[in-house]
Amino acid sequence: MVDAKISSGRSFSLTGPRLLTLLTVGLSLGALILDWTAGRMLFLGSSITLPLLVCSLITAALGYWAVPLLQALKLGQIIREDGPQTHLQKAGTPTMGGVFFVPVAVAVALVWSGLFMRGQDFIPVLAVSVVTLAYAGIGWLDDWQIVRHRSNKGMSPRMKLALQVSVGSLFCLWLAWSQPVSITTINLPLNLVLPLGLLFWPLAVFVLVAESNATNLTDGVDGLAAGTCAIALLGLAALVAPTSAGLMVFCACLSGSCLGFVVHNRNPATVFMGDTGSLALGGALAAVGLLSQNLWGLFIVSVIFCFESVSVIAQVSYYKATKGPNGIGKRLFKMSPFHNHLELTGWSETRIVGAFYLTNAILALLCLTVH
Template sequence: MLYYLFDYLNSMDIPGAGVFQYISFRAGMAAFLSLLITITFGKNLINYLRKKQVGEDIRDLGLEGQIQKKGTPTMGGLIIIAAILIPTVLLARLDNVYVVLLVIATCWLGIIGFLDDYIKVFRKNKEGLAGRFKIVGQVGLGLIVGLTLYFNEYVVVREVSPASLASIEVQDYQQDPDSKIEFKDVKSTKTTVPFLKNNELDYGKILPFVPEKYTWIIYVLVVIVIITAVSNGANITDGIDGLAAGTSGIIGLTLAILAYLSGRIDFSSYLNIMYIPNLAELVIFCTAFVGACLGFLWYNAYPAQVFMGDTGSLTLGGVIAVLALAVRKELLIPILCGIFLIENLSVILQVSYFKYTKKKYGEGRRIFLMSPLHHHYQKKNIHEAKIVTRFWIAGILLAIVTLATLKLR
């Protein structure tokens, strides 16, 4: 909303009002405001949750320091959601399809996570929201995101004439693209493939025997799988203090860089990646996302004063998935979200191997001391603060590799 106010003031030649035209300024303001909201109002939320006795019911898994966490307020994801949405609504352009889609995704998954936490805390049902209802919610969001990205007329890839690009300054182009340069906006189902020279995959050509008019079905199915997998991956990762928030913040910052590069013609041309008009506006959302994660760590770092609950973890994972899809870098998710992936795989491998050995030998055996993987290290008597720090370092390394794929082909 402030963008439109300052745009109006700028049209009246009010000095300084034009600064809101710069994405970099609004992105920095979004991060600052998000941090301010989280740190300032986080304490109030914690006190309110304690007053309402909204505490986590901890199961005794034999982990050091676990029982002491019993009664710690949960549903702290509410402050994360607020810290993402408020700066975005205030500072981003609300006529941008990508921004609107991310706002919808944040609210949608926030509601699903809130219902799950509400049932656990107030209904005293440890199972929370039934798994089938979570899946229905994630599939529903996948349908919305997939259909929007496929059919919306403003979701395009801009193909620019190399000759006209070389003849003009980028700054002039950004001010008046229609009259300054030759380009063609095309609907495309292409995405980026890491480490390959001609690094684009067209969903329409994955199954050659499927008619082109049915490509949208393949694309939507892929979107549903990605959103469901990453959302659940973040949910599983949220097991020890600061792990999910810190990891998500690293991923969010990486996606902000990718959105900025893909949304600028000069950088996308230099890196030989798809130029996606209007995508750079997502940087404001991304920096608000990063600010919310970092601000939440103020209270969630060991020893945690509040847990995000499914309200936060499902939202963080789903938002990351939608961001990656919007930037057309979803095939980088196994690298960028490698922490989520390995946490997911540790659970799948543990359960599968246990069932297999029980059927074969009559006694179930385990690969890890406990799953997800962070609990395995806790069982090895490594302090959870050290585990979290090492996982963050691994996340930073994965983020660097992700960015390096832009040139390593």
């Protein structure tokens, strides 16, 4: 735990429950402020606040039934031996938590957009929901292989990548059919528009695959991926609100479900989201960014996820580049992804999560400011 001195001279311990409280207050206040400043009725269908709170409460409550069920089904996490040694004590903690918090967000978003939105707002929500569930399905297959074979290797990297590319390509084909002209541009700050033409399609598939893998890599510390994704999704909800109320509600619902999941995933975690959850979150973020033509905004709210991925690539590349005659190279970090490096330098899990939450909150504000 992290101790910080406060004015009374007593120490303040940054614990899992306190981080959950800070995240809950921050997201709730953020949603309220965003609705108020945009002139939206705070607790009506076309708001950010209400779907966020509804999904967070449903997911948190559902977790008290789903987590014991996952435990009873013996779906325990297999911890890799070459990871931080402190993680070995987490072996056996139920995984595949994405199977209950992702469907909640998708179901509520579809019902919400169908009841309260115009017809043209429902189709985008349906499209990103399909992508989200498809990536959740890929993650479930990977998680199932891990649990079934009692090995943390899961499905082969080639098969996983092929499935991710296939889903991304199908989504791009739908984009090409539904929005053949306008979708091949990217909105930039200062109302600038960047036309990409045919280059948009390989970029779009790359974004879907890279974002889903990046959120997957970030999921390595209790409450880290769920909380940072909740913040990123809230920022993205505000960003797409002026052009798509449906996508705004979808992001709000998934942000709320992430918050509800943190109730059970905060340190010490009683459940992990697994690839089922982490791949779905990345796929959802990317799909919303692509469909709303906000790749620049998506990049800003995803800087942490990108950095986690880059730290892995840099670690592997540096190790290979510095290999000596004995076949052993040097390491750029103590361990990658970067949150593992921080943990091995002495940072506690709660300190890492708190720092990442704060950084992502600043990035979300920056995204809204510069866009």
